[in-house]
Amino acid sequence: MTDTVKLVMAQINPKVGDIAGNVNLIIDQLQEAKLKGADLVVFPEMTITGYPPEDLLLREGLYPQVEEALLQVAQSAEDIACVVGYPMVDELGERFNMAAFIADGQIQASYIKQNLPNYSVFDEQRYFRSGNQACVVEFKGIKFGILICEDIWKISPAAQAKQAGAEILLTLNASPFSQEKHQDRIETLSHRVNETGLPIVYVNQVGGQDELVFDGGSFVMSADGDVCVQSAEFSSQLTEVALLKQNGSTVVVPGAKSELYQDEARVYQALITGVHDYVAKNGFSGVLLGLSGGIDSALTLAVAVDALGADRVEAVMMPFRYTAQISQEDAAEQASVMGVKYQSIPIEPMYQAFESSLQATLAGTEADITEENLQARIRGTLLMAISNKTGKMVLATSNKSEVAVGYSTLYGDMVGGFSPLKDVPKTMVYRLAQYRNTLSPVIPERVITRPPSAELRPDQKDQDSLPDYDTLDTIIKAYVKQDKTPQEIVTMGYSEEEVRRVIRLIDRSEYKRRQAAPGVKITHRAFGRDRRYPITSGYKE
Numbered sequence: 001m002t003d004t005v006k007l008v009m010a011q012i013n014p015k016v017g018d019i020a021g022n023v024n025l026i027i028d029q030l031q032e033a034k035l036k037g038a039d040l041v042v043f044p045e046m047t048i049t050g051y052p053p054e055d056l057l058l059r060e061g062l063y064p065q066v067e068e069a070l071l072q073v074a075q076s077a078e079d080i081a082c083v084v085g086y087p088m089v090d091e092l093g094e095r096f097n098m099a100a101f102i103a104d105g106q107i108q109a110s111y112i113k114q115n116l117p118n119y120s121v122f123d124e125q126r127y128f129r130s131g132n133q134a135c136v137v138e139f140k141g142i143k144f145g146i147l148i149c150e151d152i153w154k155i156s157p158a159a160q161a162k163q164a165g166a167e168i169l170l171t172l173n174a175s176p177f178s179q180e181k182h183q184d185r186i187e188t189l190s191h192r193v194n195e196t197g198l199p200i201v202y203v204n205q206v207g208g209q210d211e212l213v214f215d216g217g218s219f220v221m222s223a224d225g226d227v228c229v230q231s232a233e234f235s236s237q238l239t240e241v242a243l244l245k246q247n248g249s250t251v252v253v254p255g256a257k258s259e260l261y262q263d264e265a266r267v268y269q270a271l272i273t274g275v276h277d278y279v280a281k282n283g284f285s286g287v288l289l290g291l292s293g294g295i296d297s298a299l300t301l302a303v304a305v306d307a308l309g310a311d312r313v314e315a316v317m318m319p320f321r322y323t324a325q326i327s328q329e330d331a332a333e334q335a336s337v338m339g340v341k342y343q344s345i346p347i348e349p350m351y352q353a354f355e356s357s358l359q360a361t362l363a364g365t366e367a368d369i370t371e372e373n374l375q376a377r378i379r380g381t382l383l384m385a386i387s388n389k390t391g392k393m394v395l396a397t398s399n400k401s402e403v404a405v406g407y408s409t410l411y412g413d414m415v416g417g418f419s420p421l422k423d424v425p426k427t428m429v430y431r432l433a434q435y436r437n438t439l440s441p442v443i444p445e446r447v448i449t450r451p452p453s454a455e456l457r458p459d460q461k462d463q464d465s466l467p468d469y470d471t472l473d474t475i476i477k478a479y480v481k482q483d484k485t486p487q488e489i490v491t492m493g494y495s496e497e498e499v500r501r502v503i504r505l506i507d508r509s510e511y512k513r514r515q516a517a518p519g520v521k522i523t524h525r526a527f528g529r530d531r532r533y534p535i536t537s538g539y540k541e
C-alpha cells in the first residue's frame, strides 16, 4: 500500500509580539492550505510570537497569551494537521523554545529545542533551557521527526530523531539572512542527509525584524541530497510538497522550484525587505532622506522607492556654498526619474545664524571639523523637522565603511530611524548601484563615476582623509569579519601605519555606533547585536 501525504511549507512573515495578528495569519494560511488539499502544514520557528522576541520572553504575561493562541490554532485545525513554534514556561519558571504537532483539533505532541544558539545575533541561552528528547510523530503512515533551527546545524538531534524512528525530518527555522547563508544551509543540510539518510523539510520565516532580515527560501532536500522543492526568497509563500511511502521509506516527490536571487540581486532584495518591513511594521506613512548627489543617498533612495513606492518617499537637497552644481543637477534628476517628492532647502542662512551666534565663542580659532559638522547638523535638524511634521521617518545613508571608521557626524548625517546601508561596504554600494541600474536606469551615471566627497569644504574628497575604499574595505573585513590581528593584516600587503590607523579609527568609533540607527544585516558580521565591543576599552594588539 502507498501512503501519500500532502505537506505545505508555510513560509510566513509574522510580526514579533503581535500574537493576535500572528494567530490570524496562521489560521488564514491553514484555510488556504486546506483549499490546496493539504494534510499537514509546517510553520517556522516561534510562529506564534515571531522571532526573535528578545526580552518579551521575560514577561510573564506573554505565556498565557501564547497558550490561548495555541488553543485557537488547534481549534482551527480540526481537519488539517500542523506544526507550529512557540515559547513555553513551566511551573519552575524555566522557559523552552518549542514546537507543537497539532492534529484533530488538539496538540498531539510537543518538542523542545535542544541546541540553543548563543553566538552572533542569537541569545537563546539568555532565555531558554534545552530539551534532550527526540519527538517523532506518526501521521498518515509516515513518521516525522521534529527539529528546530539550530538543532539541524549539529549532528546529534537529527541522529537521535532517526534512532527514534523518524523517516523524514521537519525543521522549523528562523534563520536570518547574510550573503553566504543560503549556501551554508545547503551544505549543512547535505551533511545531515548524508549522516541520517533522511530527507529534510526546511521551513524558514520571511521578513524584516529590526536589523535582521529573514530571507525565506524554504526547501526540501531529498535523501539523495538534492534540493527537490524550493520556495521563493523574500516573499511569503505556501509551497506544496508531496510525500510517498515506498518500500518502507518516505520519498519526496520533486516539486516546484522557485529561482533564487544571486549576488547583488540577493543583497538588494534583503535591503528592500528590511526597509519595507521596518516601515510597515512600525506604522510609518513613509520615509524621507537628504539627497546629496552622492552615491550613498542615491542608492538609499532607490532602495526606499523599490521598497515602499515613490509616493511614500521624499527627498530633500540642502545645498551650501560647497555643494557642486552637478550635485544639485544629479539629485534633481534622480528624484524626477524616480518620481518622488523633491525639494531644495539652501542651508546658507542657517549656517550664518550659527556662525554669528558662535562668533565670540569661536573667535581666534581656525576653521576645522567644527564648521563642517555644523553643516551636517543643520541638515539633520531640517530632516527631523520634516519628519516630525509629516510623520515620515528619516533614513540615514551611511555605509558600513563609514560606520566602521566613524566617518559621519553625530546628530548630523547620523540622524534617522533606520539605516539601510549600515552593513553595506562602500565597494558594494557601487556594485549595488550598478546592479539597480541594470533593472532600469535610476541613478545618474555621473553619481556612480565621480569621486566620493562629503562636500563639507572646498574640493574635499573622501580619499583626503581615508585610504581608498578597496583598501579600507579589505582592512575592515579582515579586522571585523575575520578577526585578524594587525600583524596578520599587514602581511596581506598593507603598511603597518595604514593598518594601525584604520584599526584605531574602528576601535575609537564604537561610541558612535552605539548611538546609530539600526540597519539591515547582510554580512556574516554586522555592527550592532552581531559584534558587541566595549566603548571604554584599553585593549591593545
Ligand SMILES: Nc1ncnc2c1ncn2[C@@H]1O[C@H](COP(=O)(O)OP(=O)(O)OC[C@H]2O[C@@H]([n+]3cccc(C(=O)O)c3)[C@H](O)[C@@H]2O)[C@@H](O)[C@H]1O
Pocket (backbone or CB within 6 Å): 369, 372, 373, 376, 402, 406, 407, 408, 409, 410, 412, 413, 453, 454, 465, 511, 535
Ligand atoms: N568615546 C566617546 N564617547 C562619547 N562621545 C565621544 C567620544 N569620543 C568623542 N566623543 C564626542 O563626539 C564628538 C566627535 O564626533 P562628531 O561631532 O561626530 O565629529 P567627528 O567624528 O570629529 O567628525 C565627523 C567626521 O565625519 C566625517 N563626515 C561627516 C559628515 C559626513 C561625512 C560623509 O562623507 O558621509 C563624513 C567628517 O569628515 C569627520 O571626519 C566629540 O566632540 C565628542 O563630543
Ligand SMILES: Nc1ncnc2c1ncn2[C@@H]1O[C@H](COP(=O)(O)OP(=O)(O)OP(=O)(O)O)[C@@H](O)[C@H]1O
Pocket (backbone or CB within 6 Å): 289, 290, 291, 292, 293, 294, 295, 296, 297, 298, 316, 317, 318, 319, 320, 323, 379, 397, 398, 402, 413, 452, 453, 454, 455
Ligand atoms: N547637499 C546635501 N543635500 C542633502 N543632503 C545632504 C547634502 N549633503 C549631505 N547630505 C546628507 O548627508 C549624508 C552624508 O553625505 P555626504 O555627502 O557628507 O557623504 P557621503 O557619504 O558621500 O554620502 P553621499 O554619497 O550620499 O553624498 C548624505 O548621504 C545626505 O543624506
Ligand SMILES: NC(=O)CC[C@H](N)C(=O)O
Pocket (backbone or CB within 6 Å): 045, 117, 122, 148, 149, 150, 151, 153, 173, 174, 175, 176
Ligand atoms: N534560530 C536559530 O536557531 C538560528 C540558528 C541557525 N544556525 C541559523 O542562523 O540558521
